[in-house]
Amino acid sequence: MIRRILERNVFENLGLKLGIPARATQHQSSNPELERRYASLMLERGQKPDHKVLTQLAKEVGLEVRQVQRWLRKQGGGHRLTRMDKFCESGWRFVCYTLLWSYGFLVTVNKPWFWNTTNCFTDYSRQGVDNDIWWYYTVSAGFYWSLFLTQFFDVKRKDFWLMFTHHVVTIGLLVFSLTASFTRIGSLILVLHDTADGPLEFAKMANYAQRFKLCDLVFSVFVILWIVTRICIYPLHILRSTLFELANEIGIWPAYYLFNGLLCSLFIMHIVWTYYIVKIALKAVSTKEEIKDSRSSSEDGDEDETSKSD
Incomplete structure (x- = not known):
């Protein structure tokens, strides 16, 4: 609503x-x-x-x-999504990602585990869920459930099933980390993943509005944030923590493999999407064309002539 x-x-x-x-x-x-x-x-x-x-x-x-x-x-x-449809969809996601990231950053930046991931698992048996983290989880879960349910009606892209899998894995991680009291590391994962999503949606909005210079600028910021957060920080700090620090602090039990399996599958999806992103960026630089999402399904009608965006 x-x-x-x-x-x-x-x-x-x-x-x-x-x-x-x-x-x-x-x-x-x-x-x-x-x-x-x-x-x-x-x-x-x-x-x-x-x-x-x-x-x-x-x-x-x-x-x-x-x-x-x-x-x-x-x-x-049936109904073919227009440039206005896609602009409105990206606008909604931009607002959600921006608000979620802002709230998540504010409630985690002063936590003892924000800069030292070892604290995510210290005194594990006595850890509770802080009220602000619980709200962060609840709202994030609601948003990802909405993405999961509406993806069948929103803009269809070539990576539909990859995105479908991503939503399933994300919801699974949210539920598992909450029930297993892994909300500390989980909150860091949420903040990390929301960092680049806001600029991406804003770049799409600029593209649909045919503000191509603004789109290129914001997309460049997105590429930097994506690579830094999901290709560098995520495996070097998050996966390192869940694979090694978790085992050292708590030990290894069956759920350890499930948790890390989901996190590793998330990283594999990051690599696939990075391929798309690099492909778009290289094409934009080499041909001097405005950015077009190579994942997008072809559009018909005036969309082909008036919008080269995704």
């Missing part, structure tokens, strides 16, 4: 002020004549028409073949 209110009343109005076409104007209007002739063809042939038939159909209704193909994709795929 909060997301819909913000998207409709804040981000959509902001998008309009930035020159992004409204949702209603970006979808192709219905064409009764095309619908009638296409339905007649389907009855005659019993299968989708080939390119030759599409050419003839386009000539009969006075459209280009590309317009007919676009109409068919819309019929088969």
Whole structure:
């Protein structure tokens, strides 16, 4: 409910002020004549028409073949997400990631385990869950559950199943670390992962608004933050702590392997996404083109001409 209110009343109005076409104007209007002739063809042939038939159909209704193909994709795929849809989605995520990271950083920066991860497991049996950390976990879990449930309706990308796995692993880690009293190391993992997500969503918003210089600048910040937090700090400090400090302080038992297995699978996903990110960055530098997310599924209609973004 909060997301819909913000998207409709804040981000959509902001998008309009930035020159992004409204949702209603970006979808192709219905064409009764095309619908009638296409339905007649389907009855005659019993299968989708080939390119030759599409050419003839386009000539009969006075459209280009590309317009007919676009109409068919819309019929088969339902509502096609527009640039405004994606701008609003990124705006919502930007707000959530920024607020989560800000709160998480404020409540963990003064904790004894923030700079010394050994303290995450010291006096393990007597550790409780601080009230502020409990709220951080609860709100974060709610947000990731919402991402998990809405990913089937949001922008579809080539890494859909990788993202699906990521959400499952993240929720699993949240639940496991809370029930196993690993909230100290868990809070550090949450803060670390939220660091780069906010700038990424802001870069997407700038891209959808066709503010490409701003997009390139913010995307550069994102790349630096991503590599520092997820490729350097995460394995060198977090994984080192859970693999070795945890074993030294508490010992090894079956849950040790489950916990570290989930964390290592998370790092593997980081490496895969880093490949995409580096690919985008190198292409942008070499071709001087605006950033385009190589994970994105192809868009149709005016999206191809007006937005090169993800």
